[in-house]
Amino acid sequence: MPPTPSALDRVRSQVGAAIFARVAGDDGPANRDRIHLTPGPRWFAEDSAIRQVHADASMFVGGLRALLLQSLHPLAMAGVAGHSGFRGDPWGRLQRTSTFLAVTTFGTAQHAQQMIDRIRAVHSQVRGTTPDGEPYAASDPHLLRWVHIAEIDSFLRAHQAYGSRQLDAAGCDRYIAETGRVAQALGVLDPPLNRAELAAQLAAYRPELRGTPAARDAARFLLLQAPLPLPARLGYGFLAAAAVGLMPRWTRWPLRLPYLPLAEATVVRAAGWGITTGIRFALTPPPSQELTSEAA
Numbered sequence: 001m002p003p004t005p006s007a008l009d010r011v012r013s014q015v016g017a018a019i020f021a022r023v024a025g026d027d028g029p030a031n032r033d034r035i036h037l038t039p040g041p042r043w044f045a046e047d048s049a050i051r052q053v054h055a056d057a058s059m060f061v062g063g064l065r066a067l068l069l070q071s072l073h074p075l076a077m078a079g080v081a082g083h084s085g086f087r088g089d090p091w092g093r094l095q096r097t098s099t100f101l102a103v104t105t106f107g108t109a110q111h112a113q114q115m116i117d118r119i120r121a122v123h124s125q126v127r128g129t130t131p132d133g134e135p136y137a138a139s140d141p142h143l144l145r146w147v148h149i150a151e152i153d154s155f156l157r158a159h160q161a162y163g164s165r166q167l168d169a170a171g172c173d174r175y176i177a178e179t180g181r182v183a184q185a186l187g188v189l190d191p192p193l194n195r196a197e198l199a200a201q202l203a204a205y206r207p208e209l210r211g212t213p214a215a216r217d218a219a220r221f222l223l224l225q226a227p228l229p230l231p232a233r234l235g236y237g238f239l240a241a242a243a244v245g246l247m248p249r250w251t252r253w254p255l256r257l258p259y260l261p262l263a264e265a266t267v268v269r270a271a272g273w274g275i276t277t278g279i280r281f282a283l284t285p286p287p288s289q290e291l292t293s294e295a296a
Helices: 007-024 028-037 049-054 059-070 074-084 090-106 109-123 141-162 169-186 195-208 213-224 230-245 249-255 261-283 287-295
Strands: 127-129 135-137
Touching: 007 028, 007 090, 007 261, 028 090, 049 090, 049 141, 049 169, 059 074, 059 090, 059 141, 059 213, 059 230, 059 249, 059 261, 074 127, 074 135, 074 141, 074 213, 090 109, 109 169, 141 169, 141 195, 141 230, 141 261, 169 195, 213 230, 213 249, 230 261
Parallel strands: none
Antiparallel strands: 127 135
């Protein structure tokens, strides 16, 4: 007979299921099985750096940081505000993003390419004009590269701060190079291949970045107004504080974010560790559940 789950295991499973449902949506279980169980070659090996980073709970912090950082580019922010529906359906947008990352990181090469083709088709339809009269297009390679580098810088920094097993220097460079494969498939030209190139490209975009009213409004929504049930708000607050704590100092005033270096190095860091450890624990199947699966 399989072992009876303990009370802790039951709570762990319930919390893990709730988190997974929030980030993966109603189709999450089916998508997970398709991504991980479909046989065939993958873009990335099991021991790749991209798999290590994208499988870790630190992605919850990195994802929030990425959205905050990306919003500083007026053209990227205009595209999000005008076409993504992040206010009306923020969890739907999160679920679509998490599915994209999962498919391209862990799925078969065929499924990954199909996902890329679908995203490129959507990007080809996203175009418009900012309130200042600047035209934008989601398929613009320059804009795509900004979105990419802001994202991987955020994921990597969050992993190095809150990941269960940090990468060494060579591993960080491998992660950046591996993500470049996905970026190039999406239409990014010359994505960075190591930390030095990533830092140089981020610096090169600085003159284009500014805190627009739309960017500050998005930051307030993401950090303070996300639609969440009451029990989840404290944990989300810890994630938000950890994400802000990893933002560069120069971004704080444009987005009206606090800068409290002493608190960020102590209280915020401890809260970030606590919430990512808790999420990691909840999303890891309890031993009794693993034994039951093996017995079946």
